[in-house]
Structures are given as C-alpha cells and as structure tokens.
Amino acid sequence: GQQLNQSPQSMFIQEGEDVSMNCTSSSIFNTWLWYKQDPGEGPVLLIALYKAGELTSNGRLTAQFGITRKDSFLNISASIPSDVGIYFCAGQGGGTASKLTFGTGTRLQVTL
C-alpha cells in the first residue's frame, strides 16, 4: 500500500524555537490532515486542509496544502514542552473516501 514520506523523522529542539515538518506523496490527495500523538495515547486531529494552496492556522500551528496536491507542511511556532509527541500527516483521496493514508511520522522532542 501507498505511504507518505514525512520528514524529518525526528527532531530535538529547544523551547521557544519554531518547528517545520513536511509530507510528500507520489499521488494527488483531495484532503490533507495533520495528527498529533501524545505518549501513550492515540493520534488526535490538529488541522484539516481541503483545498490546494489552503493555509490554515490553529493557535501556534500553521499548515498548508501544496499547490500540486502532493505535499503539505506543518509549522509550530514558539515550541513548548507539551508539543512533544509524534506528528503524522495523512492524505485522503477521492476514491474510497473514508480511507486515509498516513505518513511515517515526525517525533518531536523539546528541551528546556
């Protein structure tokens, strides 16, 4: 099955720094989603993007749906310790509408 390439795989940053991660695919998606998984829990939706070129913010988070519909990025500004976790992108195509393809994940660790 298809997977999305997500980078970086992991990152250590200092509190207060900005973070950027991205996701690329060989296929076109109609929707891009970003999830966060806290340690010991299931992933939770952060941001959903529905149109090519769309830029959406949720607090300190900003995500963009790439113009080609084959990529997306997520930025976190002024990171704080509770940003620690694994971030997943997910793409949803137009075929089996309920089926998502997930990225490989970016593990974020924030040091004080």
Next chain:
Amino acid sequence: DVKVTQSSRYLVKRTGEKVFLECVQDMDHENMFWYRQDPGLGLRLIYFSYDVKMKEKGDIPEGYSVSREKKERFSLILESASTNQTSMYLCASRHPGQGLSPLHFGNGTRLTVT
C-alpha cells in the same frame, strides 16, 4: 466526546496463539478501522469496516482477520500470532455522514509476541 476504547493496553502472547484485540466506540459510528503503528513506518491500515457485518482489506491484511457483528464493536483477530506481529495496534472510528469527519482513535494496544 467520542470515546473509542481498546480492551487491553498491553498484551503478551506466544507464537502460534490466537489473539483477539477488541475495540468499542460509543458514538454510533458506521466506519471502524484497525491500524498498526511501527517506528519509521507510521500507521498502516490492516482492515476497515463501513458498517455492521461489512469488512474490507486495508494495505496489510495478511495474517489478520476481523469481525463486526455489532455496530459499536470491531475485533481484530490474529489467527496464529507471529513475532513480526509485535506492534502497537490502533483502532479508530468515524461517521461518514458528517462529510470529512475526523478519525477518532483509541489509546492503542501494545502487543508483544514471543
């Protein structure tokens, strides 16, 4: 709030055992999903179900089967557990009628096969 409950947080089983992973959701969602999560591979879809008694293979169904006898419950079955099935298993549900409603995940079952 939607609650997706996985019956076990941790399981240790022996090679060859038949293993049942149970998932229950309390929001009358039609769609339910089983994923496995492995480092560096992200979440991979094993099986999903659009509604009661319906099931479809995901991307990695080999070695697994599922059961959806009631709307709220979706079971993942490892017919004969093998060490390469050691992983974190995540169940999720969603209601398809709400447009692009998000997946709601359980907290996962970490399965170790020895």
